[in-house]
Amino acid sequence: xxxxxxxxxxELESESIHIMREVVAEFRNPVMLYSVGKDSSVMLHLxxxxxHPGPLPFSLLHVDTGYKFKEMYEFRDWYVKxxxxxxxxxxxxxxxxxxxxxxxxxVARCCGALKTGALLEALEIGDYDAAFGGARRDEExxxxxxxxxxxxxxxxQWDPKNQRPELWSLYNGRIHDGESVRVFPxxxxxxxxxxxxxxxxxxxxxxxxxxxxxxxxxxxxHLIPAEEGQFLLEGEEPxxxxxxxxxxxxxxxTGAVRSSANTIEGIIEEASIATRSERETRIIDHGSxxxxxxxxxxxF
Amino acid sequence: MPSSxxxSxxxSxxxSxxxSDQEIELLRLVTVGSVDDxxxxxxxxxxYDTKGAFEDQLQAVRKDDGEGxxxxxxxxxxxxxxxxxxxxxxxxxxxxxxxxxxxxxIMADCPGHEQYTRNMVTGASTAxxxxxxxxxxxxxxxxxxxxxxxxxxxxxxxxxxxINKMDLIDYDEATFNRIKEELSEFCARQxxxxxxxxxxxxxxxxxxxDRGDNMSWYQGQTVLETLEGVEVSGHIDEADFRFPVQxxxxxxxxxxxxxxxxxxxxxxxxxKVGDEVMQLPAGKKSKIKEIVTFDGNLDEAFAPxxxxxxxxxxxxxSRGDIIVHADKAPxxxxxxxxxxxxxxxxxxxxxxxxxxxxxxxxxxxxxxxIQYRTDINALTQDETAEALAVNEIGKVSLKLMSPLTVDxxxxxxxxxxxxxxxxxTNNTVGAAMIC
Numbered sequence: 001x002x003x004x005x006x007x008x009x010x011e012l013e014s015e016s017i018h019i020m021r022e023v024v025a026e027f028r029n030p031v032m033l034y035s036v037g038k039d040s041s042v043m044l045h046l047x048x049x050x051x052h053p054g055p056l057p058f059s060l061l062h063v064d065t066g067y068k069f070k071e072m073y074e075f076r077d078w079y080v081k082x083x084x085x086x087x088x089x090x091x092x093x094x095x096x097x098x099x100x101x102x103x104x105x106x107v108a109r110c111c112g113a114l115k116t117g118a119l120l121e122a123l124e125i126g127d128y129d130a131a132f133g134g135a136r137r138d139e140e141x142x143x144x145x146x147x148x149x150x151x152x153x154x155x156x157q158w159d160p161k162n163q164r165p166e167l168w169s170l171y172n173g174r175i176h177d178g179e180s181v182r183v184f185p186x187x188x189x190x191x192x193x194x195x196x197x198x199x200x201x202x203x204x205x206x207x208x209x210x211x212x213x214x215x216x217x218x219x220x221x222h223l224i225p226a227e228e229g230q231f232l233l234e235g236e237e238p239x240x241x242x243x244x245x246x247x248x249x250x251x252x253x254t255g256a257v258r259s260s261a262n263t264i265e266g267i268i269e270e271a272s273i274a275t276r277s278e279r280e281t282r283i284i285d286h287g288s289x290x291x292x293x294x295x296x297x298x299x300f
Numbered sequence: 301m302p303s304s305x306x307x308s309x310x311x312s313x314x315x316s317x318x319x320s321d322q323e324i325e326l327l328r329l330v331t332v333g334s335v336d337d338x339x340x341x342x343x344x345x346x347x348y349d350t351k352g353a354f355e356d357q358l359q360a361v362r363k364d365d366g367e368g369x370x371x372x373x374x375x376x377x378x379x380x381x382x383x384x385x386x387x388x389x390x391x392x393x394x395x396x397x398x399x400x401x402x403x404x405x406i407m408a409d410c411p412g413h414e415q416y417t418r419n420m421v422t423g424a425s426t427a428x429x430x431x432x433x434x435x436x437x438x439x440x441x442x443x444x445x446x447x448x449x450x451x452x453x454x455x456x457x458x459x460x461x462x463i464n465k466m467d468l469i470d471y472d473e474a475t476f477n478r479i480k481e482e483l484s485e486f487c488a489r490q491x492x493x494x495x496x497x498x499x500x501x502x503x504x505x506x507x508x509x510d511r512g513d514n515m516s517w518y519q520g521q522t523v524l525e526t527l528e529g530v531e532v533s534g535h536i537d538e539a540d541f542r543f544p545v546q547x548x549x550x551x552x553x554x555x556x557x558x559x560x561x562x563x564x565x566x567x568x569x570x571x572k573v574g575d576e577v578m579q580l581p582a583g584k585k586s587k588i589k590e591i592v593t594f595d596g597n598l599d600e601a602f603a604p605x606x607x608x609x610x611x612x613x614x615x616x617x618s619r620g621d622i623i624v625h626a627d628k629a630p631x632x633x634x635x636x637x638x639x640x641x642x643x644x645x646x647x648x649x650x651x652x653x654x655x656x657x658x659x660x661x662x663x664x665x666x667x668x669x670i671q672y673r674t675d676i677n678a679l680t681q682d683e684t685a686e687a688l689a690v691n692e693i694g695k696v697s698l699k700l701m702s703p704l705t706v707d708x709x710x711x712x713x714x715x716x717x718x719x720x721x722x723x724x725t726n727n728t729v730g731a732a733m734i735c
Contacts, residue, residue, distance in 0.1 A: 004537060004570060004603075006326075006533070008325055008404040009324075014565060014605055014606040018565040021547045021563050021565075022660075025546050025619050049594040049595075050563075050606070051549065051563075052593070052608070053608075054551040054559075055553070138397045145394045160392075164728040165422040165728050166422065166728075167422055167719055170657050172719060172721055187395075188397075188406055
């Protein structure tokens with residue numbers, strides 16, 4: 001008698017596929033948020049698996065701030081074409097035209113306009129009732145209590161005290177007109193799961209995740225990319241540092257880490273001995289309750 | 301650019317032959333207990349000692365008075381929301397992740413205080429094992445019996461009882477044995493077959509991850525060893541095959557003009573190409589033609605794999621139908637009895653109509669009768685009950701507006717459950733297990 005057993009990655013994969021199929025079956029007009037990062041790469045790969053041999057039954061939506069790394073745009077355009085997906089790019093053109101940036105307006109306002117604002121705008125224009133996001137519960141402590149189906153009111157806002165209990169593998173997708181859900185199919189994945197899955201499935205990722213000599217400035221504990229120069233403070237001297245990115249966000253607000261990991265193996269090894277969480281290099285998360293507050297306003 | 305990235309990706313793939321990562325199994329567990337029992341300290345200890353918490357997360361909860369593990373308030377590690385930290389309690393189920401070289405763990409961390417039943421049922425519904433905490437000084441309390449009863453109702457295969465704060469009773473073996481005996485007796489009446497009692501001190505770290513030096517009289521496994529050892533996927537081969545259809549795939553493309561595949565996740569059992577199957581509720585029969593996946597077709601598949609099935613004959617199948625082996629069919633029901641854990645603010649009352657979601661099917665239902673309400677403290681049944689209020693449990697009869705294909709929860713945990721949805725607010729208001 002054969003022993004039927006799944007590895008934990010296979011089980012996570014199956015759970016994510018189940019979630020995606022539920023959403024496509026029960027919602028009128030779903031969309032998949034695609035941020036170009038490693039979690040998005042995994043989510044997109046899972047979606048292809050979920051609906052094989054059919055095409056993806058939804059579009060990808062990239063909420064672009066205009067401040068992403070050049071390599072991210074190149075990778076996005078190449079990969080989306082490679083897998084035959086339909087991509088919608090949305091930017092808050094008003095705010096971009098007004099010169100919104102984190103240095104003059106502050107990180108909170110800049111994120112509010114270019115990310116949260118643009119996202120809500122894009123969801124409204126597209127009339128989507130469900131949006132897949134690549135957030136994971138292990139990322140940050142207010143996320144540990146997030147549901148797989150995160151209910152949002154007609155303003156896209158999250159009320160932590162009014163979320164539906166999720167039992168067994170039954171997801172309640174009934175909503176009123178104007179309401180929507182954010183769906184997190186990789187909720188139960190950890191950073192390590194994501195890297196191991198990328199290795200096992202040979203999923204392409206943006207080269208910024210791999211270490212190489214990059215032009216950086218040191219600001220406190222952070223390594224800030226200086227390749228385009230415009231975000232430097234007075235007196236900062238850029239220099240070449242062997243480094244890579246653990247997470248990818250906007251260039252002015254994403255720090256790098258010193259690293260020589262230039263293969264997936266190297267990254268996995270680093271992740272397995274990491275003593276600091278990946279979101280530490282995201283400037284937006286710091287300050288008390290900042291993720292919780294942003295989620296209430298409509299952020300992922 | 302992308303091609304060089306792919307090249308390095310492939311190169312590293314060839315270099316890696318780590319079989320160990322590929323054999324790691326997943327264990328979902330639920331932990332129950334109140335703050336006073338030291339639950340957060342235990343979880344903090346597991347996260348800290350297995351390095352499931354990062355330094356910057358630890359820094360945010362570092363205490364100045366040097367207590368706990370190297371001055372870290374282990375309990376603070378697990379309180380996620382600002383409101384919880386302010387009140388010093390846990391409001392909602394939180395999910396935690398940690399792993400050892402043998403297993404990955406997904407832990408649903410349930411508060412013991414407010415709305416305990418709702419949260420506990422939610423956390424336990426997906427779990428294969430539970431950890432209940434007991435304060436060794438207080439022994440088996442009403443709360444312990446309540447928690448144990450719910451674990452039994454939800455049919456979890458394994459119950460681990462961590463008898464905590466052994467340091468405060470001088471690691472006394474006799475006290476541990478007395479509590480263990482009382483529990484064994486109680487569990488035998490609660491549908492719990494695998495009870496494991498472990499004496500621990502979460503604060504000092506005894507018998508959680510490390511054995512410590514204080515309880516040489518205890519020969520059993522530590523909490524972590526137990527979690528690494530309990531059986532996860534033992535009964536897949538014996539279970540009946542159940543395949544709730546989620547989505548029908550009809551690409552109608554040039555390459556696949558006639559493909560018609562039934563997408564779903566195998567809820568239980570196994571299936572092979574060539575198997576005689578039946579679609580329910582209509583009862584039409586056919587054979588499995590292919591088991592399609594992105595990675596190629598399979599000869600055989602098993603729970604909980606997500607696959608796409610094609611059949612030899614063109615029979616009408618849509619979302620909500622269940623595909624089963626023709627000789628092992630579940631029952632088609634127009635009326636069902638179920639144990640219901642009520643979670644709605646508005647009480648459940650007879651003649652009220654709700655939506656219920658079972659597997660991939662949502663139907664309307666009416667409460668025809670409340671058979672009894674369980675007094676969760678005395679564990680007696682009140683047959684005169686006229687309503688179930690929030691956090692109450694009882695047995696309820698429902699009339700279905702359209703038939704459902706169901707199993708008894710005791711026979712099949714995957715297809716014996718459903719949720720109750722308030723038709724007006726759309727909120728999930730009940731969790732139910734079919735009798």
